Amino acid sequence: MDEAIVQGVERLVAHVREVDGVRGFVARAMRAVPRHQFIPDVALVVPGDPEKAFVIDRERDPVTWRDMVYSEHAIVTQLDEGRTDIRAGAGAYTSSSSAPSTVAYLLTLLDPEPDDRVLEVGTGTGWTAALLDHLVGTQGAVTTIEVDGAVAARAAKNLAAASVGAHLVVGDGADGFPQGAPYDRVHVTCGVRKVPYAWIEQCRPGGVIVAPYCPGFGDNHVLRLVTLPDGTAVGRFPGYASYMMMRSQRPATYAPDDGSGLRRPTEVHPRTIGLAPPGADLAMAAITGLYAHIGREETRFLSYVLDPAAPGQWAVAIHHRGDAEHTVYQMGDRPLWDEVTDAYFRWVSWGKPGRERFGMTVTEEGQRVWLDMPDQVIGK
Known part of the structure; x- marks a missing residue:
């Protein structure tokens, strides 16, 4: 050389x-x-x-x-x-x-x-x-x-x-x-x-x-x-590690908004979920089975949630800069935002465990995510 x-x-x-x-x-x-x-x-x-x-x-x-x-x-x-x-x-x-x-x-x-x-x-x-x-x-x-x-x-x-x-x-x-x-x-x-x-x-x-x-x-x-x-x-x-997804496991895409969604207020700031620490992300993913990501714009912060099994079921929580209130727009009848926020506060009630306290067991029947010990299963 x-x-x-x-x-x-x-x-x-x-x-x-x-x-x-x-x-x-x-x-x-x-x-x-x-x-x-x-x-x-x-x-x-x-x-x-x-x-x-x-x-x-x-x-x-x-x-x-x-x-x-x-x-x-x-x-x-x-x-x-x-x-x-x-x-x-x-x-x-x-x-x-x-x-x-x-x-x-x-x-x-x-x-x-x-x-x-x-x-x-x-x-x-x-x-x-x-x-x-x-x-x-x-x-x-x-x-x-x-x-x-x-x-x-x-x-x-x-x-x-x-x-x-x-x-x-x-x-x-x-x-x-x-x-x-x-x-x-x-x-x-x-x-x-x-x-x-x-x-x-x-x-x-x-x-x-x-x-x-x-x-x-x-x-x-x-x-x-x-x-x-x-x-x-x-x-x-x-x-931490983030890689390109295995091609057979790429995430579902969002169905387009057909205007039938419902808009309502939420007391939980979208950043609470969108910028949660890794331990909370693990817990929310395992408990709900949902996808989530954030969007940042000059005057808005958005937290998106999607049901991967039903792309027509999605929600977005929106914070407008300067506003004291936040809103959720939901497509479909599954209360995705409520499920995610409930999972987040369950994680808080556990003492906010970090990523290192979670684990996984994989069997022929599937996988289970747990907290601290394999018998304390929280989801998949």
Whole structure:
């Protein structure tokens, strides 16, 4: 590697080592598997504010390209499942190289050991598969699944050029890959609302599954599960992670407003729900099974709530700047806003537990979210 790349690698390693909890073995893997080998010549850099995303082009500006590759930023490599050219700079993000600090944090939680068999769900550029291959150190021990054939083809070229022996499969990662089972670790690089039981089924007892849990309600979370001999898995939410959703689990879209909704006042400020802390988000999502997100405008703050099973059932709570009163506009007959606020105040009555006090159990019948102990189930 030339000196500029070496310096970029060292900057990246220094950055990830500043992240709380990230262990040295991950930083060493990032030094051994340079990120630039897995980033396309033209890509979209996404800093903290997505509205400030910008295109990098290796041919036109190699210095900026290199500096961004070795920055802390996520780099989007596909828009609208390939229907939009990345140079357009705008569209739905459908594949990326995740922010290195997030990659490092999830790999630390996964804690793969030499000779482990690893299943990765979501190949993307191939960088994390290469990091995993380096960490386990055994030819063919890493199986990585990518749902998008074009993304998989590019990743295969990247892995071959870097002499990485991971086994790449094109398919739906929700099904796992039983031919390679049993696995010691499952590393998931896409958001899930429902944990596929296939991942538990294909793990050894004591296996570890690390996945971004994205229930569609406010904040998102890292989920770390350990598989048990009885075919179940139990774990907790140690921190934050937000990834693109698994394609088969993308959230429902809102049905259009046909004018039949009801408008009424609410005593609860929309910000109380929309800006609730992560523990409250987990509780509200589990108790209600609803999606929620916020909207910020110059003179308004909005909290949206949606029933994913019935897109015609939705509500929006609205605060107009300067007004003492707030309103709710509801489509459908399910009192979504009332359910969400009731769930929020249940969380308050529990003493406002943080994210780390919640956990999940996954069985063949489904998943259950609990508070403190697995027998204190609060929802799904």
